[in-house]
Amino acid sequence: MSIKLTIMDEMARVAREHGKTLAPLNDDVALLDSGLDSLGLAVLVARLEDRLGLDPFTTSDDVQFPVTVGDFVKAYEHGGH
Amino acid sequence: MSTAVTDAQPPLRARVAGASADACFFDRAASVRLADLVRGTSLCGELAKLSWRSVLIATASQLTAALALIELDGVARRLMVLPPDVDPDHLGALIAGAEIDAIVTDGTVPPQLAGLPVHVACTPRITPLAEPPRACERTEWVLLTSGTTGVPKMAAHSVAGLTAAIAPRAPADPIVWGTFYDIRRYGGLQIFLRALLGGASLVLSSAGEPVAEHLSRLARHGITHLSGTPSHWRRALMSPEIANIAPRYVRLSGEIADQSVLNALRTAFPHAAIGHAYASTEAGVVFAVDDGRAGFPAAFLKRARNGVEVKIVDGVLRIRSPGAASRYIGAGAQIAALHDGDGFVDSGDMVERHGDRYFFVGRKGGIINIGGLKVHPEEVEAVINGHPRVRMSLVRPKRSPFTGAIVVADIVLTAPSAAADDQAELRDDILKLCRGALPRHKVPAAISFVPALAVAATGKLARRGA
Known part of the structure; x- marks a missing residue:
């Protein structure tokens, strides 16, 4: 499964567990409009670390806070660099 | 005074x-x-x-x-x-x-x-x-x-x-x-x-x-x-x-x-x-x-x-x-x-002091702060430990860019399980138990199955910094 598909799959799962409805997603949707709140995103990042072996947001002090779904996926595709 | x-x-x-x-x-x-x-x-x-x-x-x-x-x-x-x-x-x-x-x-x-x-x-x-x-x-x-x-x-x-x-x-x-x-x-x-x-x-x-x-x-x-x-x-x-x-x-x-x-x-x-x-x-x-x-x-x-x-x-x-x-x-x-x-x-x-500076490392008593909401690890552990296949658990904070910290759990099972399918099913089952008993921010974001947990000389679970 591609990184992007893994992320989408896990987003759907976290949304389900948190009783949230995911918005139709594309790269330009603001992350905070995705249907997941801050807590949902924090859980998502922890789950993705288990599945992808990577947390691009805590590897350095110079985190770019992702604004869109596209930013978020890119952070994983670039391996946190 | x-x-x-x-x-x-x-x-x-x-x-x-x-x-x-x-x-x-x-x-x-x-x-x-x-x-x-x-x-x-x-x-x-x-x-x-x-x-x-x-x-x-x-x-x-x-x-x-x-x-x-x-x-x-x-x-x-x-x-x-x-x-x-x-x-x-x-x-x-x-x-x-x-x-x-x-x-x-x-x-x-x-x-x-x-x-x-x-x-x-x-x-x-x-x-x-x-x-x-x-x-x-x-x-x-x-x-x-x-x-x-x-x-x-x-x-x-x-x-x-x-x-x-x-x-x-x-x-x-x-x-x-x-x-x-x-x-x-x-x-x-x-x-x-x-x-x-x-x-x-x-x-x-x-x-x-x-x-x-x-x-x-x-x-x-x-x-x-x-x-x-x-x-x-x-x-x-x-x-x-x-x-x-x-x-x-x-x-x-x-x-x-x-x-x-x-x-x-x-x-x-x-x-x-x-x-x-x-x-x-x-x-x-x-x-x-x-x-x-x-x-x-x-x-x-x-x-x-x-x-x-x-x-x-x-x-x-x-x-x-x-x-x-x-x-x-x-x-x-x-x-x-x-x-x-x-x-x-x-x-x-x-x-904790590092060089010429002090850094905050957490709360005495291990209280975890999830985006301003406080979690006592013990209350989450009590729920997890209620699962029949769990021997003991340690709930700890993990750094998160979105909420400051998030709750994760290390769990020791009564009988270790090697099968990946069984572990995935068990993880879901424990999370379901937590979701039924705890507000959302207290439910562990991730669960790891570990062979053992360190116990301090006091007989209590060793918590980092506590």
Whole structure:
């Protein structure tokens, strides 16, 4: 499964567990409009670390806070660099 | 032996008179020109009824709470302001403990409060104040603590103490303050008082207002000074609307400000002064750090700064300050000593020294802060340990860029399981158990199955830093 598909799959799962409805997603949707709140995103990042072996947001002090779904996926595709 | 300031000061309403004539307080629905409050009232002509009462301010909006605080300082005997997230089941204990005998609301009275003898409505529509009410020289302010699992503790303050850390402002460009932090909590109240005493305008959020809309309003009002917790800021940094604001001063308080959030704010606001303040409901404002780095200089411990002394006992900060609460009020088990024998408040915040700086590493007792919501690891472990295949578990914080921390669990099974399918099923099963028994922020974000957990010499689970 591609990184992007893994992320989408896990987003759907976290949304389900948190009783949230995911918005139709594309790269330009603001992350905070995705249907997941801050807590949902924090859980998502922890789950993705288990599945992808990577947390691009805590590897350095110079985190770019992702604004869109596209930013978020890119952070994983670039391996946190 | 407390060093709390007890000198009487002019009531807040009198200090409004000396402030800027143009200053306004705004929320989503209304605005109030502060100059109108000098000889006006938001309390529908009934301010006199609250003279010398012990008043609970239980409004739905921050704006009406702010107006009631201005009007009742120097009039009420005691003021307790109710934060929006207090469990209604605790209201009875709070009212009894603070001897509340009057309530100010801006809507319907909650059923738990209907029995109070005096009820006054507060609205942003200012009407003329007929005659000044009988003054009460030293109104006691009562603020509720967060972070306890039971009834919140009630910390008693004076206005002199609450404003001790606020420097007189040199006349300069007009200031417009904004706060993500609710003014009915200590951190937000500081911003309300700063705006009020500095003659600044203040933009408040409304209940349930989306972040994007709040940010757009802050932009429309030309915000110059903006304050929030690191979690508030992280959420704002993820909003496209952040690009529309350009504060000159960015302030963080209420949680540990880590280097990543400070760096992200520096990138977002290259020209702003960025400071993180360390404060608590009990200890007051302790210090502000403005060099853009996480933690604080070790030199802060060497001598008192603005009358505030800081020392470290067993890795935990203790504070003696004119801004500290004087005592807890309430009855029975609620009443604990707020100060040690030397007048220092035990903050419960643990620090570690690296080089010439101290860094916050968490709470004594292991309490985990998830975006401002507190979690006791033991209560989550108790739920996990209720699963028939779990022998023991350790719940610990894991750093998160979105909420500061998140809860994760290490679990030892009664019989180890090697099959991946079985582990996945078991993980889901344990999470389901947690979701059924715990609020969302307490459910572990991730579960690891481990062969063993370290147990300290005391026979307790070894918790990092605890």
